Amino acid sequence: MKRSRFKLATHAAYVSAFLTLIAASRVWADPPTTWGRPFDASLDGNKIDWLFKFTTIAIGILFVIMAAILIWATVMQRDTGGRKAQYEHGIGRKHLLLTALVSSIIFFGVDGTLLYSSFVDLTETFWKWPTAKDHPVEVEVYAQQWVWNFRLAGPDGKFNTPDDVVTINDLHLPVNTPVFVKIKSKDVIHSFYLPNMRIKQDAFPGSITQLWFEPTKPGQYVVGCAQHCGVSHYKMHGTMTVESQQEYERWLHDESTAAKRRFDQADSDAHWGWDWEI
Amino acid sequence: MESHEHDQDHDEQHIHPEPTSFIRKYIFSMDHKVIAKQFIWLGLSFLFLGGTMAMMIRWQLANPGVPFPIIGKWVFAGSNGIVSPAAYTSLFTMHGTIMIFFAITPIMIGGYGNFCIPLMIGARDMVFPTLNMLSFWAQFTSSCVLVASFFVPMGAAAAGWTSYATLSTQLGTPGWGQTMWVIAIFLAGMSTIMGAVNYITTVIRLRAPGMTWFKMPLTVWGLWLTAILNALFVPVLGSAAILLFLDRTFGTHFFLAGAMVKGGGDPLLYQHLFWIFGHPEVYILILPAWGIISDILSFFARKPAYSYKVTALAMVAICVLSAVVYGHHMFVTSMSPLLGESFMVLTMIISVPACVLFLNWLHTIWQGRLRLTAPMLFSLGLVFVFGLGGLTGIYLADIPTDLYLHDTYFVVGHFHLTMAAAVFLGAFASIYFWFPKMFGRQFNHTWAKVHFWLSFIPINMVFCGMLVIGNAGMQRRLYNPNEYELFRHLHPLNVFISYSAFALYFGQIPFIINFFYSVFFGKKAEQNPWEVTTLEWTHASSPPVHHNYDVIPTVLNGPHEFSNPLVTDKDWLGQCEPLPSAAVVAEKKPAG
Numbered sequence: 001m002k003r004s005r006f007k008l009a010t011h012a013a014y015v016s017a018f019l020t021l022i023a024a025s026r027v028w029a030d031p032p033t034t035w036g037r038p039f040d041a042s043l044d045g046n047k048i049d050w051l052f053k054f055t056t057i058a059i060g061i062l063f064v065i066m067a068a069i070l071i072w073a074t075v076m077q078r079d080t081g082g083r084k085a086q087y088e089h090g091i092g093r094k095h096l097l098l099t100a101l102v103s104s105i106i107f108f109g110v111d112g113t114l115l116y117s118s119f120v121d122l123t124e125t126f127w128k129w130p131t132a133k134d135h136p137v138e139v140e141v142y143a144q145q146w147v148w149n150f151r152l153a154g155p156d157g158k159f160n161t162p163d164d165v166v167t168i169n170d171l172h173l174p175v176n177t178p179v180f181v182k183i184k185s186k187d188v189i190h191s192f193y194l195p196n197m198r199i200k201q202d203a204f205p206g207s208i209t210q211l212w213f214e215p216t217k218p219g220q221y222v223v224g225c226a227q228h229c230g231v232s233h234y235k236m237h238g239t240m241t242v243e244s245q246q247e248y249e250r251w252l253h254d255e256s257t258a259a260k261r262r263f264d265q266a267d268s269d270a271h272w273g274w275d276w277e278i
Numbered sequence: 279m280e281s282h283e284h285d286q287d288h289d290e291q292h293i294h295p296e297p298t299s300f301i302r303k304y305i306f307s308m309d310h311k312v313i314a315k316q317f318i319w320l321g322l323s324f325l326f327l328g329g330t331m332a333m334m335i336r337w338q339l340a341n342p343g344v345p346f347p348i349i350g351k352w353v354f355a356g357s358n359g360i361v362s363p364a365a366y367t368s369l370f371t372m373h374g375t376i377m378i379f380f381a382i383t384p385i386m387i388g389g390y391g392n393f394c395i396p397l398m399i400g401a402r403d404m405v406f407p408t409l410n411m412l413s414f415w416a417q418f419t420s421s422c423v424l425v426a427s428f429f430v431p432m433g434a435a436a437a438g439w440t441s442y443a444t445l446s447t448q449l450g451t452p453g454w455g456q457t458m459w460v461i462a463i464f465l466a467g468m469s470t471i472m473g474a475v476n477y478i479t480t481v482i483r484l485r486a487p488g489m490t491w492f493k494m495p496l497t498v499w500g501l502w503l504t505a506i507l508n509a510l511f512v513p514v515l516g517s518a519a520i521l522l523f524l525d526r527t528f529g530t531h532f533f534l535a536g537a538m539v540k541g542g543g544d545p546l547l548y549q550h551l552f553w554i555f556g557h558p559e560v561y562i563l564i565l566p567a568w569g570i571i572s573d574i575l576s577f578f579a580r581k582p583a584y585s586y587k588v589t590a591l592a593m594v595a596i597c598v599l600s601a602v603v604y605g606h607h608m609f610v611t612s613m614s615p616l617l618g619e620s621f622m623v624l625t626m627i628i629s630v631p632a633c634v635l636f637l638n639w640l641h642t643i644w645q646g647r648l649r650l651t652a653p654m655l656f657s658l659g660l661v662f663v664f665g666l667g668g669l670t671g672i673y674l675a676d677i678p679t680d681l682y683l684h685d686t687y688f689v690v691g692h693f694h695l696t697m698a699a700a701v702f703l704g705a706f707a708s709i710y711f712w713f714p715k716m717f718g719r720q721f722n723h724t725w726a727k728v729h730f731w732l733s734f735i736p737i738n739m740v741f742c743g744m745l746v747i748g749n750a751g752m753q754r755r756l757y758n759p760n761e762y763e764l765f766r767h768l769h770p771l772n773v774f775i776s777y778s779a780f781a782l783y784f785g786q787i788p789f790i791i792n793f794f795y796s797v798f799f800g801k802k803a804e805q806n807p808w809e810v811t812t813l814e815w816t817h818a819s820s821p822p823v824h825h826n827y828d829v830i831p832t833v834l835n836g837p838h839e840f841s842n843p844l845v846t847d848k849d850w851l852g853q854c855e856p857l858p859s860a861a862v863v864a865e866k867k868p869a870g
Contacts (some may be wrong), residue, residue: 017596035771036752039763050813055679059669066665069640074658079580079647084849086645090584090638099585104631111626114676117620121678129617154647187538188445189545191610196750198682202611204545205444205536208422209399209612222764225687226753227437230450231363234756261743272537 033079038195041221041242043214045198047121051114058110077131126199129180131213132278136178142272143183143190143203146236148223151273154256160273162263165255167240171223174248182276192225194240200226208274215242291402291484296824304413306798308407309824310392313414315716317388318709320421321381328376331369333783334361334718340776342758358444363757367436368455370755372428374439375459378563379466382701385567387508388417390708391501393716394570398439398495400486400833402825405479413472420465423617427458437461438755440556443533443548447705448527457526464519467512474512486813486832492587493838495812500569503597504562510718511558511601518551549608557604561596563697564664568635570594570656573837574707575639577810578654579646580849582838584638590809591663592631592638599628609680618677625675632668636661647841647849651808652726656707659734660700666738667695670745688748694741698805702737706730706789714807715814725792732785739778744857747771809850812837816852 040049114208129172130136139149140159173179183192185203193200194213201211215221225236243251266272297303306314334353337346337359345351345359363367382672387468391408396403396471404410427434432453437446441459481502485494494502504645521532525543533548534541576583583589605613605621621665639661648654670692673679675846706729713721748754752765759765806815814822831854839851844858851857 033534035746035750036769037749048682049675051679052673053675057670063665065661066636066640069626069644070662071577073646074648074650077643077646077648079581079649082842083647085579085581085647087582087841087843088584088645089582089586089838090641091587093827095585095641099588099637101635102637103630106633108625110672114672115623115626116677119619122615122619126681128408131383131591134772168461184536186536188450189442193332193685193753195682197439200610200681200684204611205534205538206541206544207535207546224753224762228367228445228755230445231367231436233367234363234758234761237762244839246830261354 002142033049037198039217040198040213041217041219042197042199043216044121044125045196047117047125048198050123051117054117055110055114058113062106074252103157128208130178130278131212136180136212136278137173138276138278139173139179139181140273141181141183141203142186143192143225144186144227145188145230146155146225146232148192148225148236148238149272152239152252154252154259159275160271162260163256164273165252165259166270166273167255169223171238171240173215173220173240173242174245175215175242177245178212179276180212181210183209183211186272188229189227190236192222193226194221194222195224198274202227215240218242218244291830293402293825306411308403308411309648310396310404310407310410311716311826313333313410314389314391314393316414317384317392317417318390320418321384321389324380324421325378326362326383328373328381329496329783329786331373331376332811333780335369335373336776336779337361338366338757339759340773340805342760364433364436366757367438367595367755368434371435371441371459372437373423375424375463377698378439378559379463380417382563382697382705383466383470384417385705386563386701386708387501387504388414390497390566390570390712391473391505393712394495394497394814395477395480395501396484397818397822397826398498398812399481399489399506400813400817400827400831401437401480402760402830403829404476405483406476409472409476413476414468416465420462420469423458423465424462427455427462428456430458440552440554441522441550443522443525443543443545444536444539446522446548447534449534449538457523460519460523460526464516464523465517467519470508470512471516474505474508477501478509481505486830486833487556488854490833492590493833493836495569496572496583496586496589496593497566497569499593500565500567503569503593507558507562507565508599511555511562514551515555515559517817518555521551522548546611547606549611550604552801553604553607554601555606558597558600559710560693560697561600563701565597565659567592567701567707570708570711571660571704572635572639572642573812574653574711575642575661576655576838576840577808578649578651579643580649580840581642581646582836582840584641586838588634588834589638592634596628596635599624599631603628606675606680609677610684611849621835622675622677626672629668632850636665636668650727651710652721652723652730653707653711655727655730655734656703656710658755659730660703660707663695663703663736663738663741664700666742667692667697667700670695678690682751683748685753686748687744687752687754689756690739690747691744691748693743703733706733707795709793711808713796714803715818715820716820717797717800718803719791720807721800722792725788729785729788729792730772732788735783736778736782737783739766740775740782743771743775743778747775756837809848811835811839811850813853816854 031081047212138231147168150167152165153159154165181201183201185205190203191200192203195211199213201209221240223238223240350359434455437451518837525532531541531543533545536542572583572589603625608626673683709728747768750768752759803820805820813831818826833853834856837853837854841849842851845851
């Protein structure tokens with residue numbers, strides 16, 4: 001009786017594994033190019049990728065140890081009658097020391113390394129804002145349901161003037177130049193998300209947030225919205241075109257000339273830009 | 279507190295006669311055991327509803343634009359059975375809300391909190407039986423409001439379960455649905471607070487003689503700590519709900535700002551209030567399960583819980599830390615660098631008590647004699663999925679990696695592993711473990727094990743798939759991720775997750791059949807079928823009488839006296855059983 005029950009449970013395990021294998025086969029039928037993080041096209045994305053790698057290795061080791069103990073105990077130490085379990089409350093000094101030791105090794109080894117690297121990365125890179133010396137490209141982002149508005153200052157270097165280049169879902173940037181982005185939102189919270197730059201930043205109505213990055217590889221990348229912003233949240237995405245300095249300047253010049261021609265002082269909704277200096 | 283002082287401190291509990299009318303006995307009951315069942319029935323119904331909604335979400339992600347099979351033509355009548363974008367936003371909003379506030383909370387806290395606390399500490403009932411009844415009916419009223427919100431014009435709430443302002447104000451989600459969501463959350467919060475006050479006081483005042491703090495089962499520790507967190511932090515959610523309600527109905531501007539409204543409020547204020555509650559909430563949901571499986575692992579490994587006191591204290595430490603880490607939900611809101619880094623450090627510190635818990639669980643089963651009953655399998659499964667979920671949390675605690683992962687499916691995979699998969703398995707461990715005591719009948723053990731494997735394998739497939747797809751960059755809450763060219767190649771992975779989810783959903787059928795069949799027709803259960811040590815098994819009948827114990831037992835031992843070599847006739851010693859007298863003498867000698 002007991003034997004057949006065990007068998008039935010084993011069969012259930014097989015059936016369950018089989019069902020999930022069917023699900024898996026649907027994936028293998030159409031093998032993907034890559035399921036990893038998208039191509040990193042930024043100067044500093046590799047720092048984030050390094051942290052990913054370190055964390056994956058560290059928790060991978062911990063997980064394998066944990067799973068091995070769990071599976072070993074479950075399979076090998078089943079109650080088959082006969083002798084009793086070990087009578088051990090684990091309150092002796094050596095037990096407590098062992099727990100303390102293992103926890104500290106994990107905390108200082110894994111969390112400590114991550115904390116140190118993150119502090120360095122944040123203070124020296126991600127939260128070290130570009131200064132005038134770095135000559136960053138300055139961009140204003142204005143999020144609204146469900147588009148990204150971008151504003152570049154134009155030749156005069158000042159925002160909210162007639163020569164500003166204002167685009168919708170279409171951001172152009174020069175390669176190998178830091179980009180300093182200031183973000184606000186018109187209606188609800190959005191999140192400015194650049195997967196290829198490994199970075200994102202929320203956009204709030206009523207306040208201004210910022211981020212910076214430096215694209216290093218020309219190409220077209222996606223600008224997504226990461227924060228649920230209503231029914232058409234999934235449609236809120238644009239393109240970021242990273243091009244050579246000359247191409248970028250030619251584009252900026254053409255667009256700026258056209259913008260001046262189109263400028264309408266009376267259209268107050270279009271003047272959402274704001275003046276700022278680094 | 280020493281056990282001999284405890285007698286004076288123990289509140290006198292009178293035996294009240296059992297009510298005889300149907301209404302007082304089963305509907306407006308003040309008996310904690312009946313209220314526990316009411317909460318569990320309510321919670322299981324909502325678990326089914328929330329699970330069905332998850333299937334609709336997964337259907338849309340696997341087969342965008344294909345009508346939902348069978349029930350689609352009624353549920354999504356306006357769009358020919360296709361899940362529309364508006365319906366989709368409502369689905370993920372209500373799925374989250376239902377699972378957290380209307381499934382897990384009623385089952386684990388309302389249900390097992392009510393059932394276990396008085397029985398396990400040797401009390402006749404909760405200290406405030408009327409409040410206990412009100413707690414259930416507040417939850418029931420809240421459930422009615424929530425269900426009704428599906429049928430109002432413009433549909434149910436759609437701003438996400440977090441309902442961030444300003445999307446959750448009239449600006450983003452006009453209509454009654456979102457307002458009713460706020461009311462339902464407030465009422466559910468009231469219910470939770472009433473329960474919490476009751477649990478805290480009951481544990482402090484009504485422990486049986488000899489039941490000192492460190493003789494309490496870890497189940498009671500988990501539930502008691504949860505109650506404390508609830509009493510402290512649910513009011514914060516209540517305040518956020520009130521302000522949101524005022525913004526929605528009375529035109530105040532607490533959270534409104536920006537060009538659309540010219541308001542002077544701050545949408546970030548909502549996030550602070552929400553997460554001051556929201557982070558403790560994830561521990562509120564998991565702590566009962568932690569406590570329960572800490573006991574179950576020891577019970578079925580036939581071995582004392584390793585470092586019992588340390589496990590209890592680690593849970594206390596996690597409770598304290600849970601109050602000061604909420605900022606890690608807001609790393610990309612542009613908070614001050616100093617604040618962000620402080621939250622990062624504090625979050626990482628939680629890994630210390632969490633690591634201690636894991637070490638103690640693993641040590642508990644190591645060198646044990648494991649009885650792989652259904653509750654034990656579910657508990658071992660919990661350790662596995664929580665390990666996976668907890669470890670993946672490290673990526674999110676770390677600000678640079680969170681800059682990339684925030685609001686992606688990685689987050690969804692992580693929190694589902696920790697507070698959905700783990701609590702799900704913990705809930706079934708509890709259901710199977712206390713089933714004989716609760717209903718006085720035995721369930722079918724074989725089908726319970728079948729149910730375990732049909733749950734455990736797909737649940738890992740679903741949420742690990744989400745980790746992978748999130749790592750690839752896909753955001754959460756996208757109606758159709760194929761809108762992004764970048765994610766189109768991930769579609770097979772989405773299909774895989776969805777089909778695994780369907781397998782998980784249909785894997786619950788053995789449970790439903792087994793549960794209903796056994797409640798009515800199961801074999802009569804013995805008093806202590808599991809051969810364990812705690813009071814409800816050793817001193818109360820299955821099911822317990824109305825006043826639980828004819829005589830309140832006096833507790834002598836801790837809850838995990840297994841395989842004591844001094845006990846020769848069996849491998850366990852009940853909490854009220856003295857050690858064989860010769861052995862006591864032998865043990866006392868060296869001390870004296």
